[in-house]
Amino acid sequence: MNVTISVNGIPYTREISGDVMLLDFVRQCGCLSVKRGCDTSNCGLCTVWVEGTPVLSCSYPAARADGKQVTTLEGVRAEAESFGQCMARQGAEQCGYCSPGFIMTVLAMARELPDPTEEEIRHYLAGNLCRCTGYTSQLRAIREWLRERRQEDLE
Amino acid sequence: MYHIKEYLIPESVEEACHVLSSDPRNHVALGGGCWLRLGERRIAKAVDLSRLDLNKIEEEAGWLVLGSGVTLRQLEIHPAVTARFSGMLGAAVSSIVGVQFRNMATVGGSICGRFGFSDVITALLSLDARVVFHRAGEMPLEQFLTSDGCPGDILTQVRIPDDGRQAAYESVRRSSTDFPVLTAAVSRTGEEWRISVGARPFVAMRSREAERCLKDGRGAAAAGAAAAEELRFGGNLRASEEYRRQIASVLVRRAAQRLEEEPG
Numbered sequence: 309m310n311v312t313i314s315v316n317g318i319p320y321t322r323e324i325s326g327d328v329m330l331l332d333f334v335r336q337c338g339c340l341s342v343k344r345g346c347d348t349s350n351c352g353l354c355t356v357w358v359e360g361t362p363v364l365s366c367s368y369p370a371a372r373a374d375g376k377q378v379t380t381l382e383g384v385r386a387e388a389e390s391f392g393q394c395m396a397r398q399g400a401e402q403c404g405y406c407s408p409g410f411i412m413t414v415l416a417m418a419r420e421l422p423d424p425t426e427e428e429i430r431h432y433l434a435g436n437l438c439r440c441t442g443y444t445s446q447l448r449a450i451r452e453w454l455r456e457r458r459q460e461d462l463e
Numbered sequence: 464m465y466h467i468k469e470y471l472i473p474e475s476v477e478e479a480c481h482v483l484s485s486d487p488r489n490h491v492a493l494g495g496g497c498w499l500r501l502g503e504r505r506i507a508k509a510v511d512l513s514r515l516d517l518n519k520i521e522e523e524a525g526w527l528v529l530g531s532g533v534t535l536r537q538l539e540i541h542p543a544v545t546a547r548f549s550g551m552l553g554a555a556v557s558s559i560v561g562v563q564f565r566n567m568a569t570v571g572g573s574i575c576g577r578f579g580f581s582d583v584i585t586a587l588l589s590l591d592a593r594v595v596f597h598r599a600g601e602m603p604l605e606q607f608l609t610s611d612g613c614p615g616d617i618l619t620q621v622r623i624p625d626d627g628r629q630a631a632y633e634s635v636r637r638s639s640t641d642f643p644v645l646t647a648a649v650s651r652t653g654e655e656w657r658i659s660v661g662a663r664p665f666v667a668m669r670s671r672e673a674e675r676c677l678k679d680g681r682g683a684a685a686a687g688a689a690a691a692e693e694l695r696f697g698g699n700l701r702a703s704e705e706y707r708r709q710i711a712s713v714l715v716r717r718a719a720q721r722l723e724e725e726p727g
Binding site for chain 1: 465466467468469470472493496497498500506509511513557558560561562563564566567639640
């Protein structure tokens with residue numbers, strides 16, 4: 309079938325088979341930040357946004373995204389860089405494999421919950437597994453970034 | 464691995480039903496699609512239900528009506544849902560994988576799969592929910608769960624009596640976002656109680672003995688013991704039959720106690 313999917317604002321028209329998942333589609337469009345982890349909708353590594361909503365691209369049929377806007381880490385580079393600096397400072401990135409999906413979920417959370425509590429942060433990020441950090445440094449990075457954003461808003 | 468030969472995105476429920484009913488074994492409805500990759504299946508026609516306008520939550524006189532395409536995340540954050548049943552529906556789904564998964568998984572997919580581990584079914588069963596199929600019409604969720612299902616048909620709505628009932632949910636998981644080892648939901652309208660227990664590992668069932676205990680004022684502990692005695696449990700890789708039976712009495716007791724403490 310023929311689909312047109314906007315990936316980071318650029319429309320891609322492709323002939324695809326019915327079982328292609330969005331993960332493979334966006335990678336074929338050059339968005340190599342999107343990683344294959346468990347491939348069974350559990351680990352959060354493949355998180356992208358469809359119409360601004362975070363979903364697991366390993367289990368989201370590409371055909372379902374026909375005519376929709378998909379955003380990957382490549383599409384939110386400036387914002388991701390500001391959060392990435394907090395990650396680097398807090399040691400929240402070790403092997404780095406889960407970072408793209410993690411960052412996409414953090415940025416989605418910041419849109420949905422501008423001033424989240426500690427509990428809300430933990431709950432929102434529960435679907436992003438990380439085998440290196442033990443999560444503590446990730447939580448520090450999120451808190452630092454949110455603090456910086458609030459500071460910038462005040463200035 | 465799964466294989467989809469043809470992917471269809473129908474624009475009407477009737478059109479979707481027509482395709483599904485023409486070969487119910489090989490034509491498959493896709494709700495959230497979340498478990499697609501866990502299955503071994505060759506699908507001749509995948510029928511995507513995401514563009515049928517089934518994702519609405521409506522407040523009708525005496526009913527809260529969920530479209531079958533409502534996502535689990537909507538149950539968690541939509542004010543019409545969180546304001547009712549002591550916020551129990553949101554609590555029930557909040558440990559299912561992560562936000563991204565719950566943005567995809569639908570109420571209809573959770574029900575039609577009739578998964579034993581379903582938090583959604585456990586919760587809805589305790590709320591006396593009714594399901595509406597395009598062709599088979601409306602029936603109690605409990606009846607659907609014990610029937611042969613509705614192959615080739617499409618679930619369009621879930622209707623929950625909006626009768627001011629209080630509700631409480633409990634589950635045990637080996638880790639916070641894992642499948643549940645056991646689930647229990649209790650609701651109360653005045654002196655009427657509903658108790659359902661799921662992930663036994665079989666699909667959720669009501670315990671009428673436990674409900675009678677509470678109605679007769681014999682207390683939460685007696686209700687827990689009655690549910691453990693009445694229902695069938697089994698063992699699998701997550702827990703043994705004996706463990707589940709023990710846990711069932713505890714979870715039912717805890718949920719019932721919470722409601723005993725609240726005005727009915």
